[in-house]
Amino acid sequence: MTGKLMKYELRSMLRTFLPLWGAILVVALLNRCTLQIESLRDWLGGVPAILMMVLYVIAIIAIAIVALVFMIQRFYNGMLKDEGYLMFTLPVKTSQLIWGKCLSATILTFVTSLICLVSVMILVVNNDLIHEMQELFSSFNATVMYYSNGLEIPAGFMPQAILLMLVLGVACIIAEILHAYLAMAIGQLAGKHKAGISILAYILISMALSTVTSSFMASNGFGIGNLLENVSWLEDVGMTGGLWLFFGFNILVAVLQIVIFYFPTNALLKNKLNLE
Amino acid sequence: MEENLIVCTGLQKRFGNAAALRKVDLTVGRGKIVGLLGPNGSGKTTLIKLLCGLLQPTAGEIRIDGQAPGPYTKSIVSYLPDRMYFADWMTANDLMDFFEDFYKDFRRQKAEAMCAALGLQMNQRIKTMSKGTKEKLQLILVMSREAQLYLLDEPIAGVDPAARDFILDTILGNYNENGTVVISTHLISDVEKVLDEVIFLKKGEVVRQDTVDHIRETEGKSVDALFREVFRTVPYGEYMPHPREWDCAAHAPEKLEPPARAENQEGGDAQ
Numbered sequence: 001m002t003g004k005l006m007k008y009e010l011r012s013m014l015r016t017f018l019p020l021w022g023a024i025l026v027v028a029l030l031n032r033c034t035l036q037i038e039s040l041r042d043w044l045g046g047v048p049a050i051l052m053m054v055l056y057v058i059a060i061i062a063i064a065i066v067a068l069v070f071m072i073q074r075f076y077n078g079m080l081k082d083e084g085y086l087m088f089t090l091p092v093k094t095s096q097l098i099w100g101k102c103l104s105a106t107i108l109t110f111v112t113s114l115i116c117l118v119s120v121m122i123l124v125v126n127n128d129l130i131h132e133m134q135e136l137f138s139s140f141n142a143t144v145m146y147y148s149n150g151l152e153i154p155a156g157f158m159p160q161a162i163l164l165m166l167v168l169g170v171a172c173i174i175a176e177i178l179h180a181y182l183a184m185a186i187g188q189l190a191g192k193h194k195a196g197i198s199i200l201a202y203i204l205i206s207m208a209l210s211t212v213t214s215s216f217m218a219s220n221g222f223g224i225g226n227l228l229e230n231v232s233w234l235e236d237v238g239m240t241g242g243l244w245l246f247f248g249f250n251i252l253v254a255v256l257q258i259v260i261f262y263f264p265t266n267a268l269l270k271n272k273l274n275l276e
Numbered sequence: 277m278e279e280n281l282i283v284c285t286g287l288q289k290r291f292g293n294a295a296a297l298r299k300v301d302l303t304v305g306r307g308k309i310v311g312l313l314g315p316n317g318s319g320k321t322t323l324i325k326l327l328c329g330l331l332q333p334t335a336g337e338i339r340i341d342g343q344a345p346g347p348y349t350k351s352i353v354s355y356l357p358d359r360m361y362f363a364d365w366m367t368a369n370d371l372m373d374f375f376e377d378f379y380k381d382f383r384r385q386k387a388e389a390m391c392a393a394l395g396l397q398m399n400q401r402i403k404t405m406s407k408g409t410k411e412k413l414q415l416i417l418v419m420s421r422e423a424q425l426y427l428l429d430e431p432i433a434g435v436d437p438a439a440r441d442f443i444l445d446t447i448l449g450n451y452n453e454n455g456t457v458v459i460s461t462h463l464i465s466d467v468e469k470v471l472d473e474v475i476f477l478k479k480g481e482v483v484r485q486d487t488v489d490h491i492r493e494t495e496g497k498s499v500d501a502l503f504r505e506v507f508r509t510v511p512y513g514e515y516m517p518h519p520r521e522w523d524c525a526a527h528a529p530e531k532l533e534p535p536a537r538a539e540n541q542e543g544g545d546a547q
Contacts, residue, residue: 004377004378007377012363012365082359082360082361083362084330084361085355085357085359086361088330089328089329089330089353089355090350090378091347091348091350091378092350092378093347271332273330273331273332
């Protein structure tokens with residue numbers, strides 16, 4: 001059932017985002033032309049080329065804002081306003097409704113980030129860069145690399161690092177989306193000013209969490225600064241061990257946040273739903 | 277299959293300090309058309325929302341086909357809310373896909389035939405439809421399910437008489453005859469002829485549940501007349517208006533309690 005919910009969620013998202021993604025790529029391509037082709041770059045004193053670059057920057061900022069607004073609006077309008085009368089009477093569990101929305105929004109954010117990355121590649125890619133990338137990728141399988149401080153980077157380190165970074169990235173996206181959902185689930189409890197109270201709830205949750213996290217970090221010497229200053233632990237566990245420790249810890253924190261945000265959201269929507 | 281479709285015991289719902297439903301005990305069987313009647317604010321919508329699982333009771337219990345509201349009961353309940361619940365971007369076709377995906381008892385051919393009879397374009401966006409068309413489409417979707425329980429919240433409020441006929445004909449012509457239809461309304465004269473049973477809700481309590489035939493036999497009057505009697509409120513500054521002047525007793529200010537003789541609840545088995 002979650003899959004079916006996602007199908008309709010993604011369908012509604014793609015209607016808006018396919019044109020936006022296309023526009024970003026086209027603008028990036030046009031910029032590539034104005035950057036590469038001299039006659040175009042200097043055409044009319046270079047003004048069109050500059051405008052084109054401004055347009056690209058605006059487009060990137062705009063798609064980020066639209067994605068954020070869309071994520072919030074799909075939950076707020078789609079669950080807590082009139083559409084909620086349809087969604088909450090479907091023969092599915094509340095948890096499936098939440099995950100249907102959340103995973104769709106995660107996919108949307110992930111693909112949008114990917115499209116932005118591709119658009120940057122379109123802008124800057126050239127033979128040198130491709131060559132460097134090839135070298136970088138081939139070095140992944142090299143047995144050992146030495147850095148000035150004597151730490152050795154074993155083979156397979158970089159692919160693992162990229163994989164862990166992706167996992168952490170996705171976990172953080174999910175956590176942030178559920179953070180917003182929880183705030184809205186709290187906001188809908190109010191009779192009036194639901195949106196305002198949602199925003200307030202979001203801020204209060206952030207403040208509470210950052211207070212807890214920072215006091216925990218400080219008291220346990222887990223701060224990033226501490227970790228980097230004190231590299232001797234890296235010698236004990238090795239670079240790969242350190243990588244897994246660092247990312248493992250951060251992924252665990254993100255998963256903890258997911259748990260903290262998800263269960264109250266589910267309970268509130270299940271037991272305290274207050275549709276307008 | 278349970279013998280009784282709906283069983284509510286000691287059902288209460290409070291919103292803060294205000295009680296929307298106070299201790300409702302109710303049993304509704306199968307294969308009936310039931311009118312849930314009461315003035316605005318009597319708790320009709322709250323009861324329906326509890327039955328379809330949009331609200332959780334403060335106290336007491338609901339069983340639909342023997343189960344508490346959840347995914348199973350939602351799969352056998354077809355609910356028509358008192359508002360539009362569509363996503364604007366969808367077309368009629370998308371909605372059919374949606375209903376077909378989520379409700380096993382949805383009869384798509386029937387729904388499409390009804391849309392065709394209305395001249396409704398399947399690929400038209402909901403956004404571009406008129407309010408009346410949207411309401412009809414929503415009713416068609418709800419009535420194209422072979423549900424065991426239809427919960428219709430004010431289906432005929434705020435529409436013109438022609439549309440009212442269309443709505444009632446659609447309901448009567450399409451419901452699953454082994455199922456039960458619950459219609460909440462305060463426009464009794466329009467639905468009276470189709471009802472088998474009525475439930476009178478007053479200030480969150482069931483003041484009478486009876487069959488229409490029994491009411492006519494024992495009271496010697498129509499349900500509409502009985503409703504006006506049960507819910508009559510004396511307006512401030514006047515004394516006993518003629519009932520006909522009170523086309524909608526429901527909207528009378530409730531500043532004064534009606535005189536005791538207006539509270540005709542004889543034989544009212546508030547079960």
